[in-house]
Structures are given as structure tokens and as C-alpha cells.
Amino acid sequence: MSPDRPTLTATPHNVGVDAAVAAARRVVTALLHAGDGSAAAMAEVASRLTAVAEHLEEHAPTRDERLVDMWAGEGVTRHDPVTGPENAVAPPLPLSGLPDGSIQGTVTLGLPYQGPPGCVHGGVSALLLDHTLGVANHWAGDSGMTGTLTLRYHRPTPLFEELTVRARQVSVEGRKIRTTGEILAGDAVCVSAEGLFVNKHLPRPR
């Protein structure tokens, strides 16, 4: 972590659940690449993956216990579907704070996130931006829940290329927080977002 660019998201460890999740992401991507015409022994793959899922389910804590754990301490940034090293659905997108108060991260998305041919699904872009705007609010000090998120899709967002996702808080008036952000490929803005967040926080599970 560089001192003028603090990391705002959990750093993945190469052991424990983080390593297993990294492997699971590879499996999801590899299955999509393989497709139905693959020469891989899919019945055996399915059986081995089912055995893994059953092993995990058998040893998991209760859902209530897990929710408490997720919402305590550093856990808060470990499970979300955008940055979370414990969440195989997350690309993941690491985010850092910049000296000007904005935040930024880079990510390259593959086939699991495809919408139009060779391009990122618009809902996936919305997910990345909603979360990044939310983290920008935390970083700025006033945060809340998304009330309205307005997106403009300027040009198709490419898969397989490094994207920059960035956001900044623009204003706070009473409980209303305005935040903006973009997804860029190189210097070109692919998607821009304007969010109206309302300062409200649901209680954390205990």
C-alpha cells in the first residue's frame, strides 16, 4: 500500500478461503470457456464440484453466525460482490483513495461478465459503479444507501482490457449525498454514473 494511495478494500490472501475463492473464480471462467462442446469429462467435473460444495456446506457455520462475522471488523470489505476476496462473484475490483479525495481501481473482466458480444454487461457496470460510489462516500466520511443511480452508457465497455473505475463525492446536503463516477477504457469514458445516496444505515447483524 502506498502512503498517498490508501487501500480501501480487503487485500486478498493467498491462503484459506481467499485461495479457494480464487480457484472458484477460475472454475466459473473455465466452465464458460469450455462450453457444451468441450472435450473435458463434464460428468466427472460436475461430480467433483458437487463433492466440494457438499464438503463446504457440511462444515459451514449457521447463516446467522456467518452474517454476524461478515459485518464485524475487516469482514465488512471481505464479502461484497464487487471487491470481496471471499466472494467468487466479485471480479474482484481493488479500490484505493487518491490525494484529491476521489477513489480509483483497475479491473479486467472476462466472459462471466459479458453482455453484448465481447463487451461488459450493462448491469455489471452498474454494480461496479454503485459499489464504487458507495466506497467513495465512506472514504469522504458521509455515506448512505443508494436512492437513485443514473447511468449513461457512452460506448461499449470492452472485456479482456484493463478498465479504470473511479468515483468521488460531490456534495452533502442534509441527508442527501451526491456522488459521481466513471468506468474508462484507456482515456475513453465508457460509462458515467450520478448517484443520490440517502444517509441511512441498516443495523449490522449481532
Ligand SMILES: CCCCCCCC/C=C\CCCCCCCC(=O)SCCNC(=O)CCNC(=O)[C@H](O)C(C)(C)COP(=O)(O)OP(=O)(O)OC[C@H]1O[C@@H](n2cnc3c(N)ncnc32)[C@H](O)[C@@H]1OP(=O)(O)O
Ligand atoms: C476510512 C476508510 C473508509 C473506507 C472503508 C470502506 C468501507 C466500505 C464499506 C462498505 C461500502 C459499501 C458500499 C455499498 C454500495 C452499495 C450501496 C447499495 O447497494 S444500497 C442498496 C440499494 N438501496 C436501497 O436498497 C435503498 C432502499 N430505499 C430506502 O431504504 C429508502 O427509500 C431511502 C433510505 C433511500 C430513503 O428513505 P428515507 O425514509 O430514509 O428518506 P426520506 O425521509 O424519504 O427522504 C430523505 C430525503 O432524500 C430524498 N430521497 C428519498 N429517497 C430518494 C430516492 N430514492 N432518490 C432520490 N432522493 C430520495 C427525499 O426526497 C428527501 O429529500 P428532502 O429532504 O425532502 O429534500
